[in-house]
Amino acid sequence: MTDRTESPKAALHALRWPLRLTRAGMLAERLTRAFWPLASVLLIVAALLAFGVHEMAPRGWVLGGLGLSAAAALVALVLGIRAFRWPRATEALDRLDRTLPGRPIAALGDIQAIGAGDAASEAVWRVHVARMADRARAAKAVKPDLRVAARDPYALRYVALTAFTLALIFGSVWRAATVGDVTASGGSALAAGPAWEGWVEPPAYTAKPSLYLNDIDAGPLTVPHGSRLTLRLYGEVGALELRETVSGRPIADTAPAGADAMAQSFEVVRPGELAIEGPGGRNWQIVLTPDSPPEIAPDGPLAVEANGQMSQPFSAEDDYGVVGGRATITLDAGAVERRHGLAPEPDPREALVLDLPMSITGDRRAFSETLIENLSQHPWAGLPVRMVLTAEDALGQQGESAPEAMILPGRRFFDPLARAVIEQRRDLLWARENGARVARLLRAVSFRPDEVFRDEGAYLQLRVAIRRLEAGVEAGLTSEAQNEVAEALWNIAVLIEEGDLSDAAERLRRAQERLAEAMKNGATNEEIAELMQELREAMQDYMRQLAQQQGEQGQEQAQNQQDMQEITGDQLQQMLDRLQQLMEEGRMEEAQQLLEMLRQMMENMQITQGQGGQQSPGQQAMEGLAETLREQQGLSDDAFRDLQEQFNPGQQGQQGQQGQQGQQQGQGQGQGQGQGEGQQPGAGGREGDLGQDLADRQRALRRELDRQQQGLPGLGNSPEGEAAREALDRAGRAMGEAEQALRGDDLAGALDSQAEAMEALREGMRNLGKALAQNQQQPGQQGEGMGQAQAGGDRRDPLGRDQGAMGRVGTDDEMLRGEDVYGRARELLDEIRRRSGEQERPEIELDYLRRLLDRF
Template sequence: MIRLPQRSDPVPRLPLWLTGFGMLAERLLRRFWPVLSVVMLTLAALILGLQDLVAVEWVWTAGAVALLAAVGALIWGLRGFRWPRRAEILARLDASLPGRPIQAVLDDQGIGGDDPASVALWRAHQARMAERVRAAPPVKPDLRLADRDPFALRYTALLALVVALLFGSIWRVGSVADMTPGAATAAQGPTWEGWIEPPRYTGLPTLYLADQDAEVLTVPQGSRITLHFYGEVGALSLAETVSGQTVAAPEAPQHGFDVTRAGEIRIDGPGARGWEVDIVADSPPQIAVAGEAETDASGRMSLPFAASDDYGVVSGKAVIALDMDALDRRHGLAADPEPREPVTVDLPMPIAGDRAEFQETLIEDFSQHPWAHLPVTVSLTARDAADQPGQAPDHTMSLPARRFFDPLAAAVIEQRRDLLWTRENAPRVAQILRAISHRPDEVFRSETAYLRLRVTLRRLETFTEFGLTTGQRDEIAQALWDLALLLEDGTLSDALERLRRAQERLAEAMKNGASDDEIAELMQELREATDDYLQQLSRQAQQQGDQTDQPQQGQNGESMQMTQDDLQRMMDRIQELMEQGRMAEAQQALEEFQQMMENMRVTQGQGQNGQSEGQRAMEGLAETLRDQQGLSDEAFRDLQEQFNPNARSGQSQQNEGRDGGEGRGQQHDGQGGRGQGQGERQGQQGEGGEQPGEGELADRQQALRDELRRQQQGLPGQGTPEGDSAREALDRAGRAMDGAEDALRQDDLPGAIDRQAEAMEALREGMRALGEALAQQEQQQPGQGMQDSDRRADSRDPLGRNQGSRGSIGTDENLLQGEDVYRRAQELLDEIRRRSGQGERPDLELEYLRRLLDRF
């Protein structure tokens, strides 16, 4: 016990008390931390309910071990514990003060007691020490136990207790009482409960076993069955043959096992039940190539594939390996190739919708790969949520890649392939390239291409002489690729020559009365040559750094500004005149178009009509988005009209026209897509007001996909993260448009509407990324702020609001112009819910409304 200091004591009470309790805490903690750790671990296990997860025998064994450990730790602590005495407390407090004042106050004068001066000096010394004692602070206890508990077992026990309090329940401690012999009374009687939990990836609900009245239960493979027995231990027992395991303790209070095969489950005892269990096997996924691989103009491969699984495909891979048996081992391929790993790419998965059965397209560009145009085998593999693989039969094909039609460019690409095939071909490649460049005047159209070839050739010969390394080989291969592109695409003069040649061929066809198919083919060639010429013209303007705007001049001297859409409309007009047989007018229009193209000049940073290339791209994508929205609205109205025949003859209470008003027959008084111009391109509807079928909608969807593909070719921001993100989003939009077109041709309007919604979302994402890329580009090229401000003054979106700055599609103005947007959104959501609750509506329409509610 700690004795209180007397009033005559020179030491204050509070510091002495606090120091004494600190010493008591030190000794208690140092002697009893083991027993505290055992108690905390035991409580943590009980609160977490671990006793309910094991057999009762294990609970008894663990309880006995814990009790013995606690008693042993308590005895060890009591044997070494001593209460702090007053002398120890005074010594601890005195040791913390300078000069040990407490000892000085309590000491007596040993010598000089008869000398008054000596006595006075001693008393003065004691008075100074008494002042120090009265101001003495309490001594802090030393509670560190690292030397006694080097493995921090006490902290482990404390952590377990904290976790148990957070995630467990204090009421679970009482379940231990039910496990003691004789705890369950006879009046209560034994009982049981159980659950069947299918694998989470199946999406099936958990079944309560006591509610299953059927004698045969059908469950998915891998389902988890959990049983709890209550009451007297041993009154109930379990017998089962579905897990393939032997039940070690039939009378255990809890059982959990996985269903791996068909069998029987039986609970013996009061309230006995039994079931036959059949399992639904989880089939591995199926995947196969759904068509032939195609290549676009840029060299990207498109390989369609179809995949399916009973619970959905999670991921997939495509492994492309060289087919050595089908390879023609001649020329540069006669030597043994250097080892090269197969190409592995991830297969695209649907972003939204069901993955139980779907079709997608693998789009990759292998134009620069050494195996381009060589025979390969493509192995497609799909995996489901259970990690079961499904593999398609090997698909053999020539690896699609960009084709080079210029003979010289094709020869350079072939030598590049031979060099990448093996470095042993380096002398042969150098010899062939030197032979190609022997008479440059007869082969090369551009002096730049010839000089680049000679530089690359000298570097290759030098590297080969001193030992060609892998890095040097890749450097030469990249230089040859760039040279082939230059030879194939050519310069501005080459593009102009192709444009003139296309115009001459078209003019010749007009004179000779060519067929409609031939005219359409020549017009497509003219469009491609025009796009190529515009790109070369823009690239030349950027290289020259022309910052002045020099628009075209008309005959009257006034400036004439043309956009790319104007050029497209002129070519559409030429084709329309030829199809109508008005060849003289078409010839005159073609001559005017040719003269205008030869006199055209594109300035850097600004295109026709004072717009930059990025702004034109943003406007084109915005127009495509509006067209897609209009096409989706028409598909939705057609879906409504399928289940509302009254809308075909007049107005209807539940039908809305495509222009947002009430239904007025099949025309709806609206123009989808781009308004009247779009209607003209698709053909005028008859006077009878016949509604365009899904075939016409599919044709318009295809035309919109082709327009998006054309816009992707000249998209700015290449090489930046934002620009690459925009291209990836537009690729997804294109795939969604393809899916919408297929659905429309199959009269699947709900599926088409879903894919159109995916396309619009991907278009918006692409426009956002493109806007960010243009904003960063504009920040790096200041000085156009005044011109941009002037252009934005006259730039408004279809709703009459100012468009966002720096090429973005956002705006600071509200869409509803003063209305409460949240109120309006809630009204729309309530209307969808109201219609989805009307059971008299057709099932197809109700399914579509439910999908809208799931999405929003």
């Protein structure tokens, strides 16, 4: 019997701490569920008082709010008391027992009802009790369930707790004590007497912290100009007074009366005295930190590119930072040479104002940037102007640079006709009264269009512009008509200057823009391949037109292109292949950089044609064969006309005359090519025997082909070279057969042989081109054709560096050897900053530029 009772008591004694903790948790549960509304009301009221809401609201509202809060707290307290029940020990013991398997604690209190007195049955019972006791000893305290979401579905308790936490961080618990001032009769002061608070908030652009006047002793106080000072007085009205001479307000407003005197806010705009008079008052001598106006000045000479784009570096500084700037350009009328179209008084025009780029990274208190603009179409382009740079700070103060006299940069035109059109455009924009004079001069310039115009489209556009100008002059030329005609004249001058190159450049620009857009939007590999093919075709067309234009413009443009860069065809192809590879690999940042570099190179490119601007032997051979093919075609046409004469004698008139002209042209060519090789100069002048004349021309053409075959370069022993020789041999034999047929008056047979000769010539030219292209890829051989540089000559990449081995782009040599390394570094940094300021660039590129600026 003793064993049966001792074991349960020992087990229950071991449960005393788990039982106490469980009971405490039950107490927390019931308090939370009963009094969470009361706690929420108290937290909300405390937060409002800590934020000083009672100080800003009218007294009636404050008293009403306090009454409602007290009523709500009382109701919550009564409901909480009614719902609260103190947890009993048996309840805690029951909760603890329910967490154990088999309810062992309840089993320890049971008494054996069946089998009492039976030794075997009692032994089984003791074993059962001992087992339950072991289970009871393993009991642990039950965690309380403090969740009241079912009772508070809108989470009002969390709103109250958050407000109270913010009040502790940003508010002041001492403000809660001032609620007595509001509730006291007549708003009388607290027993402790009047009090005050004050802050000084410097302007945001100064990045200086606010000052709490209660923590600052009396004496000198230095604050930035434009700081806002806020003061609040507590207590009986009139117990404390403010006296100040720093706001610049009229004296009558510096000391407002009544309730307005309890809270004041004003800006500090001049030094002076600030005093709080009364119990606990204090005074300060306010000293202002001056805000100096910004300074700005040019930071180097004006640079002008070939297309008229100007670059003006400048530097600016301010004690707190520059927020904006502009460049103002005005006409320097006194420096204009007033003659011809500039003799009349100019039309009034507003000054040209350009926004200056601001640094987007780093400190704007001192920085350097570059103004980049193209003002080629402005009416003052090419005229003397004055430019003034202006910087502005956050306070509105402005600083200006000294006026800089210069000639407003504009695009240069090399074609004489284009220069004449641009000059008349300038005179028209100078003054509207020049309209009649400009129309007369343009008519004089275009009087004989076949002698001055290369493009009929440009002539037609100019005639339309002249008629518009004359119509405008008759009706009284308006500024709108003036600008319209000026725009048309600009387009005409560009068309005359560039010719077909403008269309090719536009296609190239469009292809580059589409490719850049594809990079930004993530194009597929198929789309990339299609866009790259479009770019290659546009670039080839641009290079071809550029080469043709350079050949037509002669030495004048060559002298003005000494600074242009050179690029070879292999390097261009390598760059295009590299660009496509980068895009397909998803390396869009590098691809965008390479595309931008390619765009700049194409704008300043000079196609090289052999060494020293001369054609290579391969080019000369190909052009000689092409000329031979054209002459053979002309000879075949003349033979065909003679054949028609045999069957249509009535068509003697116009066709016979055309045949004689072809004979005379063929005679001149034959004499130029065949003299010294056995042809008699007078053989081609016989009009009575056309067949013999054609035979002589055919013989001269065959001998010219033999001479060209002996000087063909770079054929080697390649299959293409052998095929070229065989094809040219066949062409020579066919020419000989045509000659024999012409001497025998067999015009039909001669036409067949001439057709065979022309086909063989074409095949020979194709094989020769393949042979030259194959030799071009072999190291140590001369490059052929447009865009190739001599292997033994100056092989340089588009940046002016020595080209690497095996035709690769780049070199391992020092790129800055012999140059100002630090100056070059500054130029690169300025360029990065300029590009980072162009917000129209893709965001991925701007992010890359910002990371470069952060690093360097």
